[in-house]
Amino acid sequence: MNRVGQWLIGLVLVLVVAAAGLYIARHLHPYDEVIDHGPSPEARGNPWLAAQIFLRHRDLKVDTVNGLESLAQLPPQGHSLLLLGDRQTVSARQTEALLAWVRAGGRLLFVAQALWNEDKAMSGDLLLDRLQLHQFMAKDLPPLPEDQPDKYPQLTRLYLENEAAPAYFSFDPDFHLEDPANKAQSWANSSNATHLMQLKYGEGLITVVTDADLWTTPAIGRYDNAWLLWYLNQGTDVSLVWRPDRDSLATLLWRHYPQALVSLALLLALGVWHLAVRHGPLQAPPALARRQLREHLRATAAFLLRNAGQATLLRGLQQDILRRARRRHPGFERLAVAEQWQVLSRLTRQPTAAIGQALRPPLKQRLGAAEFSRQVAHLQTLRNAL
Structure with missing residues (x-):
């Protein structure tokens, strides 16, 4: 092939590459892709992280404490304490100290965690029993007469003065609060159950709710859930207690290594059975013929x-x-x-x-x-x- 032919082939290749590049340039469009890696480790470890961030955006000071030991360092006036976690390990002495803190002017919000037992005349929830409040399953209540159809029977409503429409919250509709002593000053209800009660206690204020899942991530963004959290704590510094006491070693072991603990218990039981000494001969099973x-x-x-x-x-x-x-x-x-x-x-x-x-x-x-x-x-x- 002579030099002219080589130049022609090279020119054709250059034109083909240029045409391909022009075609690709016209049909390719840049775009942004967001890859969701899920919640951060901090969010996975703290279900109330979104609630804390929301309150901080509303200019409230929010901190998290791991137990009630720091209660003595919290000034009651202008301070709110949120007990949103399990309180089974809270003692009677700590309960009295907590109520004394509220009586001095603090605000307390806690979740009712036990049902009222008619036979025992108690629920086992120290705070509920101390305040003479009862919690029941909503399905056990007699149905209320419906004067007009309810558009949102599963949602809890709170009516405020000078407001034309109520605020709506997604409390768990399965539970109901009762106040047989008529101590509550305000409350919020769904179609046939009460899910929030508020009562004065000395110089302070106590709010009782049937559950706090509406303030976890992502439920806090639904309806007026976030607004309610701000409304109950406005004008105060907030301390969030969602682990009233540190978990014991046994609790941590059972949470993270249940299979190992069960295997160890079985091995110990087999060892005791193997080493056990029998006293006397085995008793023969009764004859089948005698059974009627x-x-x-x-x-x-x-x-x-x-x-x-x-x-x-x-x-x-x-x-x-x-x-x-x-x-x-x-x-x-x-x-x-x-x-x-x-x-x-x-x-x-x-x-x-x-x-x-x-x-x-x-x-x-x-x-x-x-x-x-x-x-x-x-x-x-x-x-x-x-």
């Missing part, structure tokens, strides 16, 4: 009662009654509850009050043997009548 049908039935009933519980057995009888009623009365399942009771009363010749008493949801607390036997007999009478 009554013993099998009694053992089966005892097993079901022990493992399933009274509520499950009562619920099974109630469901059996409803199944038989559907067979006897077509369309029974589409009737209202009151109409179902009337149908059952007509079929079984029992008063509607007795029908409603028998078909009410079983209580969580364990019944006495006599009361349990009475309810079972009543349900069996209704079932046999169908």
Whole structure:
């Protein structure tokens, strides 16, 4: 190939490369890509980090303390203390010191952490019991009459003076606060439950909530959750206590090495069993021929009662009654509850009050043997009548 041919080939290659570069330049567009690496280690270790940052942006001084030991160094006046973590390790002495701090002018916000026990007349939550406040499951409350439809029945509302509309918060709707002593000055409710109460205590102020998950990340950004946190602490310096006491060594070991601890316990149990000394010969199992049908039935009933519980057995009888009623009365399942009771009363010749008493949801607390036997007999009478 002569020199002219080489130049022509080179020129063609240069034109091809230039055309390709021009095409690519016209069709490529720069763009920015954001790669989310998830929350920072600080955010993973502190569920209230977003709440702290929000309060600081509202010009509030916020700090975090790990326990109640520093309570003596916190001035009550102009100071808010938020107890948002578990308080099972807080002693009665610390509870009294905390209430004395509030009585001197401090603000306290804490989460109710136990349900009221009617039999024991206490909940076990030292702060709740000391303030004579009770917490219940919302599902156990009687339904309230609805004067008008509620657009947001699961949200908690707080009405303020000179405001046309309420503020909305996403408290857990499963819990309810009650104030039998009428000490609360203000409260916030959902459609059928109370989730926030506020009462004066000496020179200070106490706010009780059913849960604080609405102030964790990212729930604090929903509805008016962040505004409520600021509203309850405005004008004060805030100390956040979400670990009232440091975890013990046993707690830390169980949290991080549960499998190792279980294996160690099994090894110790096997070692004790292997080294144990037997005293006397092994007792032979009783002959199968001696067992009777009554013993099998009694053992089966005892097993079901022990493992399933009274509520499950009562619920099974109630469901059996409803199944038989559907067979006897077509369309029974589409009737209202009151109409179902009337149908059952007509079929079984029992008063509607007795029908409603028998078909009410079983209580969580364990019944006495006599009361349990009475309810079972009543349900069996209704079932046999169908």
